Amino acid sequence: MGFKNYCFKKSLWVFHFGGASCNNCDIEILDCLTPRHDLERFGILLVGSIRHADVLLVNGSINTRDKERLLEIYNQAPKPILVVAIGACGCTGGIFAEGITFAGPVDKIIPVNAYIPGCPPKPEAIIAGIVKLVNKS
Amino acid sequence: MAVNLFYFLVFPGLLFAATIGAFLSWFDRKISARVQFRKGPPLLQPFYDFFKLLLVKETILPKHGSPLIFLLAPVLSVFGATAAGVFILLPLFNITTGFRGDLLVIFYLLTIPSFSYIIGSLASGNPLAAVGGSREMKLILSYELTFLLFIAGIIMKCGQEFNLYNIIQTQQDGSPFIGSISGVLLFIVGIFCIQAKLALVPFDMAEAEAEITEGIFIEYSGAAYALIKLAKYIMLFILPAFLVALLMNGFKLEGINILWAVLKVLVVVLILTLIRNTNPRIKIKQAVNFFLIWMNLLAVIALILIAFGY
Numbered sequence: 001m002g003f004k005n006y007c008f009k010k011s012l013w014v015f016h017f018g019g020a021s022c023n024n025c026d027i028e029i030l031d032c033l034t035p036r037h038d039l040e041r042f043g044i045l046l047v048g049s050i051r052h053a054d055v056l057l058v059n060g061s062i063n064t065r066d067k068e069r070l071l072e073i074y075n076q077a078p079k080p081i082l083v084v085a086i087g088a089c090g091c092t093g094g095i096f097a098e099g100i101t102f103a104g105p106v107d108k109i110i111p112v113n114a115y116i117p118g119c120p121p122k123p124e125a126i127i128a129g130i131v132k133l134v135n136k137s
Numbered sequence: 138m139a140v141n142l143f144y145f146l147v148f149p150g151l152l153f154a155a156t157i158g159a160f161l162s163w164f165d166r167k168i169s170a171r172v173q174f175r176k177g178p179p180l181l182q183p184f185y186d187f188f189k190l191l192l193v194k195e196t197i198l199p200k201h202g203s204p205l206i207f208l209l210a211p212v213l214s215v216f217g218a219t220a221a222g223v224f225i226l227l228p229l230f231n232i233t234t235g236f237r238g239d240l241l242v243i244f245y246l247l248t249i250p251s252f253s254y255i256i257g258s259l260a261s262g263n264p265l266a267a268v269g270g271s272r273e274m275k276l277i278l279s280y281e282l283t284f285l286l287f288i289a290g291i292i293m294k295c296g297q298e299f300n301l302y303n304i305i306q307t308q309q310d311g312s313p314f315i316g317s318i319s320g321v322l323l324f325i326v327g328i329f330c331i332q333a334k335l336a337l338v339p340f341d342m343a344e345a346e347a348e349i350t351e352g353i354f355i356e357y358s359g360a361a362y363a364l365i366k367l368a369k370y371i372m373l374f375i376l377p378a379f380l381v382a383l384l385m386n387g388f389k390l391e392g393i394n395i396l397w398a399v400l401k402v403l404v405v406v407l408i409l410t411l412i413r414n415t416n417p418r419i420k421i422k423q424a425v426n427f428f429l430i431w432m433n434l435l436a437v438i439a440l441i442l443i444a445f446g447y
Contacts, residue, residue: 004192004193006185007184007193010182011182011186035173035175038170038177040175041176041177041178043178043182043186048347049355051197051355051357051362052362078195078358079195080195
């Protein structure tokens with residue numbers, strides 16, 4: 001188990017699911033992959049297909065239309081998969097928590113492994129969250 | 138029998154080619170990172186990726202598709218890459234067997250990985266994979282003629298010699314082919330053919346990440362995707378080694394010459410990486426034009442120069 005777990009921790013490939021987001025979190029996530037922060041030195045890559053993903057990043061408030069799509073994406077992912085909720089909307093619902101189309105924060109729909117709060121979280125906060133996630137698993 | 142299995146599975150076949158290819162893949166990623174002022178992944182990153190996919194992840198079979206062919210395609214691609222690798226590397230390391238390195242056999246074996254990717258993508262039943270498969274087919278149609286002209290140029294330059302072993306010997310006795318005008322033209326043609334065969338960036342429309350989300354590999358996960366990665370690592374080593382054997386006088390395996398052999402492969406991979414980092418992805422129509430008109434023109438000019446003895 002040790003060797004498998006070590007390889008898994010060293011090569012996390014990230015798939016990015018944006019709900020009804022205001023795009024601030026998306027920009028901060030992209031910031032993590034730019035030369036200044038460069039997450040590839042930890043083996044983290046952004047992939048285009050959920051079949052290749054190890055981490056599912058969810059940001060933005062999840063409304064009733066996003067809910068089915070998020071569930072479908074989660075069911076199509078090869079296990080084991082880690083789910084990370086990013087931003088105030090992903091963690092709790094933020095200012096949309098009382099809206100009529102709001103379908104609940106991410107952890108009411110799928111199990112969440114790590115929360116990174118902030119509106120939007122800084123890239124440093126996202127990296128700190130990823131480090132905690134890696135040390136936990 | 139046991140010796141042949143050793144050649145195929147350990148040295149210079151599957152294990153050796155895959156290990157060197159994984160290091161070259163790290164080199165490629167590290168150079169890309171340095172070009173973009175990033176730090177880049179650690180040395181063992183390709184191994185972590187491979188073992189994670191092979192051992193940890195689940196393999197999902199698509200619902201609408203043919204599971205048997207879908208799973209057989211990665212195995213076939215690894216087999217084709219390894220077979221081509223053995224036939225290229227045996228003459229290159231100067232190991233004498235019954236086979237003396239026929240260029241046409243190598244030419245056919247080198248197309249097997251691309252064909253098996255197409256078969257696998259069409260068997261997955263995904264529309265984006267079908268788009269990727271059709272793009273890969275058009276790409277093969279465009280570069281294959283150029284690659285054949287490139288090999289024909291080498292054969293003419295060596296005096297109608299189909300034998301990889303004799304081609305390397307001719308260069309080591311005389312001078313490397315790249316030292317002449319026609320050799321330089323053939324080197325340019327060969328570099329672009331290898332770029333297209335490896336599906337690196339100007340010609341990666343079949344697995345375009347941004348538009349069709351990995352295209353031909355979209356449905357692969359887990360161990361099947363690990364085998365595809367393995368085939369890609371092997372191809373990343375054997376194609377530059379093939380170019381070194383054909384134009385840059387092969388490997389000599391004594392003393393300081395080992396360093397030269399390593400440097401030659403690294404320089405070819407460096408050129409591929411720099412092309413990949415300084416170009417955008419082109420459309421499939423532009424790729425067909427590029428190969429069918431410009432690269433073929435260059436190859437034909439090289440053939441005429443060779444006929445006149447330059």
